[in-house]
Amino acid sequence: MTMEERVAAYKEDFDLFPTANDKLEYIFDLGKKHTTLPAEEKNDETFVEGCASAAWLVGECRDGKLILRGEGTSEMAKGMLTLLLDIFNNRTPYEILNFDPAKLHEMGIIELLSPVRQQSLEAFLNMVYAYARKCKEAM
């Protein structure tokens, strides 16, 4: 599945829910599959600066692909991280750099996030794109 297709699949999922609350609850639900990072990987370098609740993101370039792993501390961060990593993880830097993050709005949930959480998303995306650029340069 391409990144666009993955976003479309999430849009289909979120469209199933009649209310904003149900959609947000589904994000929490996704967070149940949330992974964690070992303590030594949670440092200043991996800390997502500007995130509403503490979150860390590790990006490694492996075999031409960007491998992303993260951990969030709030229910919302866990859910959003799980969703976003499902879209962005294990992609080539080209795929990520060619992907317009505005497309994430098609899922119909970004506007449901509070302004602070939208900033958190922005901070996450900045970090992902920075990792992707670094990965591309290394190739």
Added chain:
Amino acid sequence: MKTVLEIENVHAKIGEKEILKGLNLKLEPGKVHAIMGPNGAGKSTLSKTIVGHYDVTLTGGDIRYKGKSINDMEPEERALEGIFLSFQHPVEIPGVNNAYFLRTALNAKRRHEGKEELNAAEFLRLMKSHLEMLGMKSDMISRSLNEGFSGGEKKRNEILQMLILEPEVIILDEIDSGLDIDALRAVSEGINKMKDGKRSFLVITHYSRILDYIEPDYIHVLKDGRIIKTAGPELVEQLEDKGYESIEEDSAS
């Protein structure tokens, strides 16, 4: 003869009144058993006894499911093992979202079976496919469980629960009461969809109308707390023509 559920010489009372008086019944896997009988014969008590309803005190006899006695099992354990009852009068529970209720029930069963739980989106897909088949409106997803549902909607909702939980022994207590023709057809279609040659059905009814749609394999006549006759579907006609008084007790009962 293979049996999935065996009721042997069961005596049961509600309050101080003995209702079931030495009832014997065997359900075969993959078969539809219809229970007919006059008012007050003990039909609803039988269904409540099988699922372990708190109204009923079992005072004698044994109920075996897949060869094991379930007399001491809690209702929820019986449900997890695959016994399902559609209530004659489904309870309204304001404040409990229908989809949420059903998903919780399904996931409890899946956990019990060692299966992975369905997330909300996976569940809603499943629920929507069944809603369509049953001719139910999509607002059933977000409404409170049975609250303000019409009689037909409540019964369709019971069938929806059955379709989602996929039980092995399905007891339908007057699923046809208060249904118009369209609802009866939708409900019957739901029931027929569950027939897979393994599941067993115990259909409690007053009327032969639903039996035209779901074609029972056996008719049992329940009278005064006991099954007094078991026969094939041809018995329905006799009952329609001549009433319960015409039924002579089987010597074996």
